[in-house]
Amino acid sequence: MAGTTADGVLILTTGGTIDKLYFDALSTYQIGDSVVGSLLQIARVTMPFRLVELMRKDSLELTDADRSHIAGAVADTPERRIVITHGTDTMTQTAQALAGIGGKTIVLVGALAPARFAESDATFNLGMAFAAAQVAPAGVWIAMNGTMFPADRVRKDRAANAFVAQ
Amino acid sequence: MAGTTADGVLILTTGGTIDKLYFDALSTYQIGDSVVGSLLQIARVTMPFRLVELMRKDSLELTDADRSHIAGAVADTPERRIVITHGTDTMTQTAQALAGIGGKTIVLVGALAPARFAESDATFNLGMAFAAAQVAPAGVWIAMNGTMFPADRVRKDRAANAFVAQ
Amino acid sequence: MAGTTADGVLILTTGGTIDKLYFDALSTYQIGDSVVGSLLQIARVTMPFRLVELMRKDSLELTDADRSHIAGAVADTPERRIVITHGTDTMTQTAQALAGIGGKTIVLVGALAPARFAESDATFNLGMAFAAAQVAPAGVWIAMNGTMFPADRVRKDRAANAFVAQ
Amino acid sequence: MAGTTADGVLILTTGGTIDKLYFDALSTYQIGDSVVGSLLQIARVTMPFRLVELMRKDSLELTDADRSHIAGAVADTPERRIVITHGTDTMTQTAQALAGIGGKTIVLVGALAPARFAESDATFNLGMAFAAAQVAPAGVWIAMNGTMFPADRVRKDRAANAFVAQ
Numbered sequence: 001m002a003g004t005t006a007d008g009v010l011i012l013t014t015g016g017t018i019d020k021l022y023f024d025a026l027s028t029y030q031i032g033d034s035v036v037g038s039l040l041q042i043a044r045v046t047m048p049f050r051l052v053e054l055m056r057k058d059s060l061e062l063t064d065a066d067r068s069h070i071a072g073a074v075a076d077t078p079e080r081r082i083v084i085t086h087g088t089d090t091m092t093q094t095a096q097a098l099a100g101i102g103g104k105t106i107v108l109v110g111a112l113a114p115a116r117f118a119e120s121d122a123t124f125n126l127g128m129a130f131a132a133a134q135v136a137p138a139g140v141w142i143a144m145n146g147t148m149f150p151a152d153r154v155r156k157d158r159a160a161n162a163f164v165a166q
Numbered sequence: 167m168a169g170t171t172a173d174g175v176l177i178l179t180t181g182g183t184i185d186k187l188y189f190d191a192l193s194t195y196q197i198g199d200s201v202v203g204s205l206l207q208i209a210r211v212t213m214p215f216r217l218v219e220l221m222r223k224d225s226l227e228l229t230d231a232d233r234s235h236i237a238g239a240v241a242d243t244p245e246r247r248i249v250i251t252h253g254t255d256t257m258t259q260t261a262q263a264l265a266g267i268g269g270k271t272i273v274l275v276g277a278l279a280p281a282r283f284a285e286s287d288a289t290f291n292l293g294m295a296f297a298a299a300q301v302a303p304a305g306v307w308i309a310m311n312g313t314m315f316p317a318d319r320v321r322k323d324r325a326a327n328a329f330v331a332q
Numbered sequence: 333m334a335g336t337t338a339d340g341v342l343i344l345t346t347g348g349t350i351d352k353l354y355f356d357a358l359s360t361y362q363i364g365d366s367v368v369g370s371l372l373q374i375a376r377v378t379m380p381f382r383l384v385e386l387m388r389k390d391s392l393e394l395t396d397a398d399r400s401h402i403a404g405a406v407a408d409t410p411e412r413r414i415v416i417t418h419g420t421d422t423m424t425q426t427a428q429a430l431a432g433i434g435g436k437t438i439v440l441v442g443a444l445a446p447a448r449f450a451e452s453d454a455t456f457n458l459g460m461a462f463a464a465a466q467v468a469p470a471g472v473w474i475a476m477n478g479t480m481f482p483a484d485r486v487r488k489d490r491a492a493n494a495f496v497a498q
Numbered sequence: 499m500a501g502t503t504a505d506g507v508l509i510l511t512t513g514g515t516i517d518k519l520y521f522d523a524l525s526t527y528q529i530g531d532s533v534v535g536s537l538l539q540i541a542r543v544t545m546p547f548r549l550v551e552l553m554r555k556d557s558l559e560l561t562d563a564d565r566s567h568i569a570g571a572v573a574d575t576p577e578r579r580i581v582i583t584h585g586t587d588t589m590t591q592t593a594q595a596l597a598g599i600g601g602k603t604i605v606l607v608g609a610l611a612p613a614r615f616a617e618s619d620a621t622f623n624l625g626m627a628f629a630a631a632q633v634a635p636a637g638v639w640i641a642m643n644g645t646m647f648p649a650d651r652v653r654k655d656r657a658a659n660a661f662v663a664q
Contacts, residue, residue, distance in 0.1 A: 043290035044278055045312025046328055112210055118450045118616070124209035127293025134314040136301035146211025148300040162212055284450070284616045375622035376610055377644025378660055444542055456541035459625025466646040467634035478543025480632040494544055 008048035009133050010079035011036055014070060014094075015057040016087030018111035018122045031056045035115040036085060039123050045130070050079065059087025059094070059110075067097040075101050081133040082106045085126070088144065088156055088163075095140045095151035107132045108151065109143045112161060121145075174214035175299050176245035177202055180236060180260075181223040182253030184277035184288045197222045201281040202251060205289050211296070216245065225253025225260070225276075233263040241267050247299040248272045251292070254310065254322055254329075261306045261317035273298045274317065275309045278327060287311075340380035341465050342411035343368055346402060346426075347389040348419030350443035350454045363388045367447040368417060371455050377462070382411070391419025391426070391442075399429040407433050413465035414438045417458070420476065420488055420495075427472045427483035439464045440483065441475045444493060453477075506546035507631050508577035509534055512568060512592075513555040514585030516609035516620045529554045533613040534583060537621050543628070548577070557585025557592070557608075565595040573599050579631035580604045583624070586642065586654055586661075593638045593649035605630045606649065607641045610659060619643075 013019065013034040021032035037051055054073055055066060074082050080103060086094055088110045098106050109129035115122030121144075128143040140151035144163040157164045179185065179200040187198035203217055220239055221232060240248050246269060252260055254276045264272050275295035281288030287310075294309040306317035310329040323330045345351065345366040353364035369383055386405055387398060406414050412435060418426055420442045430438050441461035447454030453476075460475040472483035476495040489496045511517065511532040519530035535549055552571055553564060572580050578601060584592060586608045596604050607627035613620030619642075626641040638649035642661040655662045 039290065040312065042285045043287045043312055044328065045290075046330075047311070047313040049312075114449075116449050116451065117446075118448055119208045121209045123289040124205065124211075124293035124296075127290035128297035130290075130312055131294035131298045131309060131314050132301050135298050135303070135307070141301070143297060145213070146206065146209055146215075146296055147213040148297050162210065164212075280615075282616055283612075283614050285614065371622065372644065374617045375619045375644055376660065377622075378662075379644040381644075451540045453541045455621040456537065456543075456625035456628075459622035460629035462622075462644055463626035463630045463641060463646050464633050467630050467639070469633070473633070475629060478538065478541055478545040478547075478628055480629050494542065496544075 006078040006080060008050060008079060009081045009083060009130060010074075010077050011049055011051045011083045011085070012070065012073055013051070013053045013085045014055050014059075014062070014066075014087070016059050016085060016110045017113065018085055018109075018115050018125075019056070020114040021116065031058070032116075034085070035122070036126065039115065039126055040130075043123070043127065047130075047134070057087070059090040062087075062090055062094065067094050070094060071097050071101065074098060074104065074106060080104045080138075083126075083129045083133050084108050086110050088112065089158075091142060091144075092151065092155060095142060098140050099152065101140075103138055105133050105136050105138050105141070107136070107141045107143050112144075172244040172246060174216060174245060175247045175249060175296060176240075176243050177215055177217045177249045177251070178236065178239055179217070179219045179251045180221050180225075180228070180232075180253070182225050182251060182276045183279070184251050184275075184281050184291075185222070186280040187282060197224070198282075200251070201288070202292065205281065205292055206296075209289070209293065213296075213300070215296075223253070225256040228253075228256055228260065233260050236260060237263050237267065240264060240270065240272060246270045246304075249292075249295045249299050250274050252276050254278065255324075257308060257310075258317065258321060261308060264306050265318065267306075269304055271299050271302050271304050271307070273302070273307045273309050278310075338410040338412060340382060340411060341413045341415060341462060342406075342409050343381055343383045343415045343417070344402065344405055345383070345385045345417045346387050346391075346394070346398075346419070348391050348417060348442045349445065350417050350441075350447050350457075351388070352446040353448060363390070364448075366417070367454070368458065371447065371458055372462075375455075375459065379462075379466070389419070391422040394419075394422055394426065399426050402426060403429050403433065406430060406436065406438060412436045412470075415458075415461045415465050416440050418442050420444065421490075423474060423476075424483065424487060427474060430472050431484065433472075435470055437465050437468050437470050437473070439468070439473045439475050444476075504576040504578060506548060506577060507579045507581060507628060508572075508575050509547055509549045509581045509583070510568065510571055511549070511551045511583045512553050512557075512560070512564075512585070514557055514583060514608045515611065516583055516607075516613050516623075517554070518612040519614060529556070530614075532583070533620070534624065537613065537624055538628075541621075541625065545628075545632070547628075555585070557588040560585075560588055560592065565592050568592060569595050569599065572596060572602065572604060578602045578636075581624075581627045581631050582606050584608050586610065587656075589640060589642075590649065590653060593640060596638050597650065599638075601636055603631050603634050603636050603639070605634070605639045605641050610642075
């Protein structure tokens with residue numbers, strides 16, 4: 001199921017709503033084990049991929065050091081097709097930190113509802129990102145709300161709880 | 167939810183496993199109302215799209231006339247971003263019938279398990295197709311098994327129940 | 333789908349994890365519209381029932397006045413088959429407030445994971461409660477963890493996040 | 499997760515729609531591994547139970563010998579709380595074959611849509627049966643359509659695709 005060649009897809013998970021769990025004992029939620037591997041299995045993916053958990057954070061908690069770490073992981077890998085799962089609140093900031101990396105198709109993706117919900121945008125969004133990493137021109141993209149946004153022309157509208165072009 | 171401009175996505179549904187229902191009264195499966203609209207709503211899609219049911223057939227039942235009808239629908243529409251949901255058995259044949267249409271990104275997509283199943287590849291695949299229609303070069307593509315296949319370089323391996331490059 | 337005769341089932345919803353939603357805009361959970369009606373529809377229930385939202389609270393927030401209100405609703409209705417959806421933390425306290433009501437089968441039920449999660453105990457638990465209200469002896473019951481507990485012989489073990497006999 | 503004491507629940511699986519899989523390669527369905535164990539795990543069941551696959555048949559294919567085998571399995575076990583998953587078409591016939599067994603609460607249950615469907619009555623129905631086996635009077639019951647039917651006073655209305663009292 002997993003390959004490490006330069007032609008495969010590298011998936012970096014960083015946390016965010018997509019991986020949120022609900023813990024009744026605390027009546028709270030936390031970021032759990034990533035669901036990405038399970039979603040790819042259900043999708044019967046045969047394209048080689050490598051799945052790496054970089055961190056497990058709400059995107060509001062990400063620091064400049066975290067963003068440098070993500071950018072380094074993208075720059076240093078042989079893969080040219082990169083998917084990054086990420087919280088939605090600061091997805092565009094992380095995109096800026098990746099803007100200087102050339103020759104790779106980098107797709108940031110998250111979810112507005114946890115993947116563990118019966119009705120979530122997570123699976124569809126991950127499919128978008130996985131395809132775009134293969135066929136979109138090099139650069140940084142955001143795959144949300146059914147739309148492939150060039151990462152420097154999108155913002156999250158918190159009131160509408162949706163990404164919109166700008 | 168729907169737009170009709172040339173920049174939106176046109177989704178044509180033709181049937182196939184993705185839309186199969188189970189009817190207990192007959193203990194059989196039949197192709198039901200398309201689930202595509204519901205999946206796009208759950209995915210919180212804001213990209214304009216237009217959804218058209220062309221037919222409701224197992225792909226083994228598609229005739230040359232059906233394929234001409236599909237090709238005509240793709241050629242005659244202002245949209246340049248086209249997703250076609252389709253049974254998997256003859257998806258590559260329909261791709262051939264679309265090969266001559268220039269200037270459009272056409273993505274064929276289906277599912278190996280009905281979308282109404284709790285564990286199906288349908289939602290992921292549809293996300294792939296919806297993204298690829300926006301960012302892939304013009305031409306005919308097949309989005310299955312986590313892979314964006316150029317449509318003239320793929321076949322369905324029925325024994326493995328998966329699409330493989332050729 | 334709903335009936336009001338004494339032979340039908342009365343379902344009172346009071347809130348709790350079973351009905352929790354996730355709001356990304358706030359990165360928090362709140363109690364949303366009850367999922368009970370939707371779950372009964374998916375279950376193809378033909379038994380007459382009446383569904384009444386009494387309140388929408390975490391069970392830790394329930395007051396003595398709330399419990400009196402619940403008990404009054406149970407006592408004053410013609411139905412003898414009662415299901416109450418309820419947060420799990422103080423379910424046994426509410427059961428005590430109902431202990432004096434004779435001649436009715438009262439089943440308290442909740443969930444350890446929100447019903448909106450793909451993997452939740454909510455649907456199974458609701459099925460348990462709906463059946464027990466029909467066939468269990470009169471009295472107060474708690475339907476959790478696959479077990480029909482007489483309500484005066486059970487407690488929630490918060491560390492184990494499960495109900496256990498006592 | 500499983501116990502074998504007389505106080506636990508014995509679950510016998512015999513096949514039916516509840517366990518149906520869809521096989522795209524054949525464009526047909528077959529009865530697969532039982533989903534019951536998985537559903538009980540998701541329901542966080544702590545009540546001891548024992549799960550035994552007796553057969554894997556459409557209920558229209560069940561023979562008199564099969565029914566004798568089921569009745570023998572129920573009669574010969576120490577458990578007094580019995581759940582039998584079963585196809586819906588001949589559920590009432592099997593109930594007749596069980597009618598002579600005294601001192602046990604026997605609940606027949608199935609589903610009108612496969613449990614593997616996202617929207618199925620399977621989980622709710624199984625919860626009904628699991629609870630009824632614990633709290634209903636001894637005898638043979640059918641748990642379908644949200645209703646606990648005494649097994650000798652119910653029939654399947656094939657046109658309505660629902661169980662109705664008679």
